[in-house]
Amino acid sequence: xxxxxxxxxxxxxxxxxxxxxxxxxxxxxxxxxxxxxxxxxxxxxxxxxxxxxxxxxxxxxxxxxxxxxxxxxxxxxxxxxxxxxxxxxxxxxxxxxxxxxxxxxxxxxxxxxxxxxxxxxxxxxxxxxxxxxxxxxxxxxxxxxxxxxxxxxxxxxxxxxxxxxxxxxxxxxxxxxxxxxxxxxxxxxxxxxxxxxxxxxxxxxxxxxxxxxxxxxxxxxxxxxxxxxxxxxxxxxxxxxxxxxxxxxxxxxxxxxxxxxxxxxxxxxxxxxxxxxxxxxxxxxxxxxxxxxxxxxxxxxxxx
Amino acid sequence: xxxxxxxxxxxxxxxxxxxxxxxxxxxxxxxxxxxxxxxxxxxxxxxxxxxxxxxxxxxxxxxxxxxxxxxxxxxxxxxxxxxxxxxxxxxxxxxxxxxxxxxxxxxxxxxxxxxxxxxxxxxxxxxxxxxxxxxxxxxxxxxxxxxxxxxxxxxxxxxxxxxxxxxxxxxxxxxxxxxxxxxxxxxxxxxxxxxxxxxxxxxxxxxxxxxxxxxxxxxxxxxxxxxxxxxxxxxxxxxxxxxxxxxxxxxxxxxxxxxxxxxxxxxxxxxxxxxxxxxxxxxxxxxxxxxxxxxxxxxxxxxxxxxxxxxxxxxxxxxxxxxxxxxxxxxxxxxxxxxxxxxxxxxxxxxxxxxxxxxxxxxxxxxxxxxxxxxxxxxxxxxxxxxxxxxxxxxxxxxxxxxxxxxxxxxxxxxxxxxxxxxxxxxxxxxxxxxxxxxxxxxxxxxxxxxxxxxxxxxxxxxxxxxxxxxxxxxxxxxxxxxxxxxxxxxxxxxxxxxxxxxxxxxxxxxxxxxxxxxxxxxxxxxxxxxxxxxxxxxxxxxxxxxxxxxxxxxxxxxxxxxxxxxxxxxxxxxxxxxxxxxxxxxxxxxxxxxxxxxxxxxxxxxxxxxxxxxxxxxxxxxxxxxxxxxxxxxxxxxxxxxxxxxxxxxxxxxxxxxx
Numbered sequence: 020x021x022x023x024x025x026x027x028x029x030x031x032x033x034x035x036x037x038x039x040x041x042x043x044x045x046x047x048x049x050x051x052x053x054x055x056x057x058x059x060x061x062x063x064x065x066x067x068x069x070x071x072x073x074x075x076x077x078x079x080x081x082x083x084x085x086x087x088x089x090x091x092x093x094x095x096x097x098x099x100x101x102x103x104x105x106x107x108x109x110x111x112x113x114x115x116x117x118x119x120x121x122x123x124x125x126x127x128x129x130x131x132x133x134x135x136x137x138x139x140x141x142x143x144x145x146x147x148x149x150x151x152x153x154x155x156x157x158x159x160x161x162x163x164x165x166x167x168x169x170x171x172x173x174x175x176x177x178x179x180x181x182x183x184x185x186x187x188x189x190x191x192x193x194x195x196x197x198x199x200x201x202x203x204x205x206x207x208x209x210x211x212x213x214x215x216x217x218x219x220x221x222x223x224x225x226x227x228x229x230x231x232x233x234x235x236x237x238x239x240x241x242x243x244x245x246x247x248x249x250x251x252x253x254x255x256x257x258x259x260x261x262x263x264x265x266x267x268x269x270x271x272x273x274x275x276x277x278x279x280x281x282x283x284x285x286x287x288x289x290x291x292x293x294x295x296x297x298x299x300x301x302x303x304x305x306x307x308x309x310x311x312x313x314x315x316x317x318x319x320x321x322x323x
Numbered sequence: 324x325x326x327x328x329x330x331x332x333x334x335x336x337x338x339x340x341x342x343x344x345x346x347x348x349x350x351x352x353x354x355x356x357x358x359x360x361x362x363x364x365x366x367x368x369x370x371x372x373x374x375x376x377x378x379x380x381x382x383x384x385x386x387x388x389x390x391x392x393x394x395x396x397x398x399x400x401x402x403x404x405x406x407x408x409x410x411x412x413x414x415x416x417x418x419x420x421x422x423x424x425x426x427x428x429x430x431x432x433x434x435x436x437x438x439x440x441x442x443x444x445x446x447x448x449x450x451x452x453x454x455x456x457x458x459x460x461x462x463x464x465x466x467x468x469x470x471x472x473x474x475x476x477x478x479x480x481x482x483x484x485x486x487x488x489x490x491x492x493x494x495x496x497x498x499x500x501x502x503x504x505x506x507x508x509x510x511x512x513x514x515x516x517x518x519x520x521x522x523x524x525x526x527x528x529x530x531x532x533x534x535x536x537x538x539x540x541x542x543x544x545x546x547x548x549x550x551x552x553x554x555x556x557x558x559x560x561x562x563x564x565x566x567x568x569x570x571x572x573x574x575x576x577x578x579x580x581x582x583x584x585x586x587x588x589x590x591x592x593x594x595x596x597x598x599x600x601x602x603x604x605x606x607x608x609x610x611x612x613x614x615x616x617x618x619x620x621x622x623x624x625x626x627x628x629x630x631x632x633x634x635x636x637x638x639x640x641x642x643x644x645x646x647x648x649x650x651x652x653x654x655x656x657x658x659x660x661x662x663x664x665x666x667x668x669x670x671x672x673x674x675x676x677x678x679x680x681x682x683x684x685x686x687x688x689x690x691x692x693x694x695x696x697x698x699x700x701x702x703x704x705x706x707x708x709x710x711x712x713x714x715x716x717x718x719x720x721x722x723x724x725x726x727x728x729x730x731x732x733x734x735x736x737x738x739x740x741x742x743x744x745x746x747x748x749x750x751x752x753x754x755x756x757x758x759x760x761x762x763x764x765x766x767x768x769x770x771x772x773x774x775x776x777x778x779x780x781x782x783x784x785x786x787x788x789x790x791x792x793x794x795x796x797x798x799x800x801x802x803x804x805x806x807x808x809x810x811x812x813x814x815x816x817x818x819x820x821x822x823x824x825x826x827x828x829x830x831x832x833x834x835x836x837x838x839x840x841x842x843x844x845x846x847x848x849x850x851x852x853x854x855x856x857x858x859x860x861x862x863x864x865x866x867x868x869x870x871x872x873x874x875x876x877x878x879x880x881x882x883x884x885x886x887x888x889x890x891x892x893x894x895x896x897x898x899x900x901x902x903x904x905x906x907x908x909x910x911x912x913x914x915x916x917x918x919x920x921x922x923x924x925x926x927x928x929x930x931x932x933x934x935x936x937x938x939x940x941x942x943x944x945x946x947x948x949x950x951x952x953x954x955x956x957x958x959x960x961x962x963x964x965x966x967x968x969x970x971x972x973x974x975x976x977x978x979x980x981x982x983x
Contacts (some may be wrong), residue, residue: 070866073875075777077697079708081866085858093851107847110840114730115718115847118759122717125763129708132771132889135694136875140889143771147764148898151757158756162749166737219878229876234866299901313749321742 024269025100029092032273033244034059036251036280040208043284058244065237073230075135083130084231084238090123091242091249098249099173099256101272102265110171113161116249117154123242124150131227138219142226145295149211149223152302153204156309160197163309163316164190176257186319191257193312198254200305202279206247209287211298221295251279324378327395327403327450330363334443338436346425349435350418357414357439361407364446368403371395375821389512391453397821398585401661402449402578409571409668410442412797413563416676419794420563420683434474438564441467445571449578452515454503461499461575465492468572472560484559491552495542499579502535515586522587529587533594536583537601544576546635547605548933550628554612557624558688562679565620569627570672574664577634581661584642585825592646599639599747603754606632610761614768614895615906615929619678619688622769623671626714629758630667633726634660636751640732641826643744650832652736657826658819659728666713666721666808673710673801677703680790680798681773685782690891692780693773699786704774706798711766713805716759719848721808724815727844730755731837761898768894777885810848813841892927907935 038055045052072080097112099105105112124146131143161176167190168175168182179194180187204211207224219226228239255275259268293301337356344352367378378395395403417438421431444464451457469492473485503513509528510517522529542549553573557565580598584590609628616622637660644653680703681696682688697704713720733748733755778784789795808815817838820829877883899906907930915923955966 069869069871071871071873074872075695075875077775079697079775082859082862085862086855089851089855089858093847093854096847107843109843110836111727111731111734114727115844117756118716118723118727119718119851121715121759121763122712125712125715125717125767128763128767129771129775132767132894133775134875135776135885135888136877136883137887137889138876138878140894143767144889144894144897147760147767147894148901151760151764151898154760155753155757159749159753162734162737162752165734166745166749169738171731171734171737233869299897317742317746320740320745 021102021104021265022106025102025104025106028101028273029095029245029248031059032276033241033248034062036248036276037240037244039277039280040284040287043281044288047285047288058240062237062241066234068233070233070235072232073134073136076133076230079126080130080133080230081235083126083133084235084242086126087123087242088238090119090126091245094119094123095245095249097173098252099176100252101255101269103177103256103259103261103268105173108172108174112173113158113165117157120246121150121154127227127239130231134230136230138222138226139229141220142223142229145223146227148299149204149302152299152306153201156197156306157201159306160194160309160312163313164194167316167319173253173256176253177261179257183316183319186315190312190315190319193308193315194257195254197305197308197312198250199279199282200301200308202247202250203283203286204302204305205250206243206283208283210290210293210301213287213292216292221292248276251276254279324367324380324393324395326363327367327378327446328380328393330360330365331443331446333357333360333363334439334446338439341439342432342435349425349431350414350421353435353439354411354415354418357442358411360439361411361442364403365407367395368400368407371400372397372404372818372821375824388453388455390514391451391456392514392516393447393450394452395450396825398578398581398661398825399449401665401819401822402574403446405574405665405668406442406445406449406571409672410445410567412672412801413566413570413676414438414442416566416679416794416797417561417563419791420561420679422791423683433470434561437467437470438567441471441567441572445575448575454507454513454515454518456513458496458500458503461496464572464575465489465496468564468568471564472556472568474561474564475559478559481559484555488552488556491542491549495539495549498535498539498542502532502539505532505535515582519586519588526591530591530594533583533587533590534597537580537594537598540576540579540583541601542576543579544573544635545605545628545631546601547608547628547632548937550605550609551931551934551938553628554616554621554624554931557627557675558618558620562620562675562682565623566672566675566679569624569675570668573627573631574668577631577638577664580638584638589645590642592643595639595642595646596743596747598635598642599751602632602635602639603751604632605629605635606758607754607761608632610758610765611902611905612929612931614761614765615899617689617691617891617928619681619690619769619773620675621688622690622765623674623678626674626762626765627667627671629762630663630671630714633729633755633758634663634667636755637661637663637725637729637732640729640736640748640751643736643739643748644732645826647739647741647744649736649739650827651834651837652732652739653827654820654823654829654832654834655728655732655735655837657823658816659725659730659732661822662728662815662819663722663725666725666805669801669804669808670710670713670720670722673706673798673805674714676794676798676801677707677710680794681707683790683794684786687780687782690769690772693783694776694779694885694888695774696778696783696786697774700774700789702789702795703798706795706802707774708770709802709805711770713809715762715766717763719806719809719852721805723848724808724812724844726755726759727812728816731840764895764898768891772891772894776888779885779888779890806852810852811845812848813838813845816841905932906930907932 037058042052094116096106097116128143131139165175168178212223255272259271341353380393382391447460469489475481506518507513509521545553606629609625613622613625641653641656713722716722716726736748874881911926913924
């Protein structure tokens with residue numbers, strides 16, 4: 020039952036989150052905005068469309084979106100979704116999760132390079148670079164928490180308070196900040212990237228899929244949404260207490276997804292994206308917060 | 324065991340026999356003979372690896388050597404299997420690779436003789452358990468590989484790289500000789516088993532000997548800072564030789580370290596940390612410099628350093644597990660490290676061979692001049708892609724399995740309640756994650772610049788067809804191995820427990836959780852492959868007719884050409900610019916001058932920081948010091964006789980003093 024609910028959440032909520040973000044931006048902009056189901060309608064419309072494909076491309080370009088979506092869906096098996104239920108709750112699931120996502124990223128990078136466009140090369144190069152900084156910080160964060168709680172599954176995120184006492188609140192706050200920045204980077208949101216921009220030179224993720232059309236484009240943006248949902252789920256898993264009633268827990272989960280979307284929308288309305296050189300600094304902020312978590316954990320484990 | 328020696332002897336002489344064959348039949352003969360030879364060696368090794376049995380054969384040559392034991396234990400067996408399978412694939416590949424050289428009339432006899440000698444000597448190295456005999460085999464291995472490297476010795480840079488390799492190997496062997504000499508003096512014999520007692524009784528001595536051997540063997544393996552020969556020797560050698568050297572030969576260095584560990588038994592904490600730190604540095608250094616390279620084979624050579632680092636991290640974690648008495652961590656670390664030896668040899672060989680295919684067709688190793696090759700060489704492109712995904716450690720290929728085991732060992736190691744180990748392991752986890760993502764950056768760069776987009780030069784444009792079957796088939800075999808190991812990880816892990824048994828008594832501990840986890844990973848990988856296959860099939864079937872072709876989007880500009888594509892340097896530049904202090908960049912700029920500029924060019928290449936700031940200054944000061952003695956070399960024969968006389972007199976006086 021709960022698996023079914025989670026499957027529906029996994030497949031649908033990414034669209035709703037995108038819709039909520041757009042709605043929030045419309046609200047701050049003083050507009051009425053499209054329905055929050057608009058991204059879903061867009062998806063359906065794109066799926067039905069034919070393709071326009073560059074002559075330079077090869078078969079890589081055609082199968083990359085499929086690899087991307089498959090890897091994101093398989094990576095989702097290891098993440099605790101609503102009610103903290105994980106399809107495969109295994110030791111070191113973090114590694115399988117991250118490396119499966121990397122496979123999708125690998126596919127999307129070479130698919131961008133397949134077009135021979137300098138814009139897409141630019142996007143791919145930036146995306147690869149950000150990943151290289153983000154991933155170690157993410158690993159360090161989760162591994163520190165695992166060291167603290169003594170378990171090697173994602174369950175350790177839930178046991179922070181039980182193991183760290185008063186340090187726990189601090190650790191949770193900093194960890195949530197790290198994960199939130201990671202959502203902004205991986206989901207290519209402002210201030211890292213502006214999904215609404217129309218200048219190819221300044222884009223990152225969006226510029227990589229310039230030449231994708233039809234269902235390819237739909238799959239790429241869906242996969243991106245699911246990735247954001249997965250990372251948000253980690254925050255939700257950390258915050259929602261374990262012993263709650265099933266439906267209350269699912270409700271809380273959806274509420275947190277809603278809050279995160281509103282937060283992203285608000286940030287997007289309140290500030291512009293950074294200049295590219297500052298983006299790198301921003302990405303390093305995430306690493307430094309991960310280091311803070313690490314030192315908190317070590318202080319808790321070995322300090323007095 | 325006797326079949327092993329039959330195979331060994333067959334291998335030693337197969338080159339000489341093959342060299343006597345008619346011109347076009349030479350490599351076929353070599354392939355057949357070495358296949359038989361490797362087969363003879365392979366069978367007892369496989370038996371030992373699967374059953375955990377030991378085979379021992381003792382020779383007594385003379386009093387100097389004492390008893391010379393050749394032992395096939397699971398660890399040696401593992402290495403024999405890697406050596407035999409991987410070398411055979413390269414030798415078969417060499418038929419297609421050497422064909423253009425034979426047609427041009429180049430004499431390849433020496434090459435054919437030394438190729439199987441290298442294979443045989445590596446097998447002797449991993450079985451011999453007598454220090455003196457070991458050194459002899461080691462030296463045969465180094466020398467035969469030197470002759471293979473300088474195959475194109477008419478080129479000046481090839482000869483230079485070869486000599487650099489030779490010098491490095493001989494500096495490294497000094498450390499090994501020193502360590503063995505100290506050990507055999509203490510033990511009173513050259514036999515490895517007698518060293519065991521020496522190690523057991525002198526903990527401090529064991530540390531020193533281990534460090535000496537680590538420097539010696541680490542130079543062969545390519546640990547930073549002893550790695551400098553690798554990025555020069557690999558591009559100079561023919562591709563199948565680079566494949567053997569990078570895939571197999573550098574692993575004999577790892578074998579040496581593993582054998583030493585097996586003799587030491589319980590390593591001290593300090594050397595465990597040393598190995599771990601050096602390995603982390605090697606992994607990061609290797610992948611970082613790989614990103615900077617535009618020479619495909621240099622890039623792959625730096626990746627060898629990275630992967631040796633990952634293997635070393637596995638061993639380091641295993642050693643930490645032993646040192647802190649946490650056997651599960653030790654088992655996982657060693658299993659991951661040893662499995663990564665096999666995995667690296669498979670995908671690195673695959674990559675070197677497909678790089679060789681690209682080189683045979685385009686005659687350039689500079690990836691900036693390539694592009695669009697997936698259209699003319701689709702098979703090589705797919706094979707290179709499989710190798711790239713595998714080397715990045717991504718599921719469902721083999722690289723993931725071993726990296727997963729290493730990670731698992733580190734995560735389990737976090738439960739060791741010790742300040743240093745927790746900090747060390749947390750940083751090691753982050754470092755390994757960084758290495759993985761940097762490898763993704765590097766290989767998306769390499770693959771897409773070589774095979775995707777539009778051809779960047781005439782060399783890439785005029786390629787019409789893919790390589791012949793003798794080159795494609797060995798690569799297909801290796802590619803299928805990468806996938807096979809990736810989707811059968813639990814069986815591979817179970818087999819790896821036999822070599823691990825030499826370090827930790829596996830049967831005493833409960834490793835069921837690890838095995839069931841690996842079984843889950845296996846099922847997961849299988850499910851992933853099936854799911855992906857179905858999706859790709861559906862996608863290609865469904866969308867076949869609905870495609871409209873158009874130019875690549877260029878903001879409305881429709882005449883994009885090959886010079887407007889992103890290049891390898893620009894792809895890597897955002898990442899490298901963050902780490903600029905770690906390189907020495909050498910610019911070669913000729914600015915356009917005058918009213919009608921005639922010529923202008925720009926090129927950038929990155930020099931190894933160790934070469935620029937450590938090795939060059941040492942060589943400079945050496946040169947300065949030695950130049951003081953130039954006067955001695957007068958060139959006339961009388962003065963040389965005089966020197967001889969003076970030397971003899973000094974020796975005579977020395978003898979009198981020593982005896983009197």
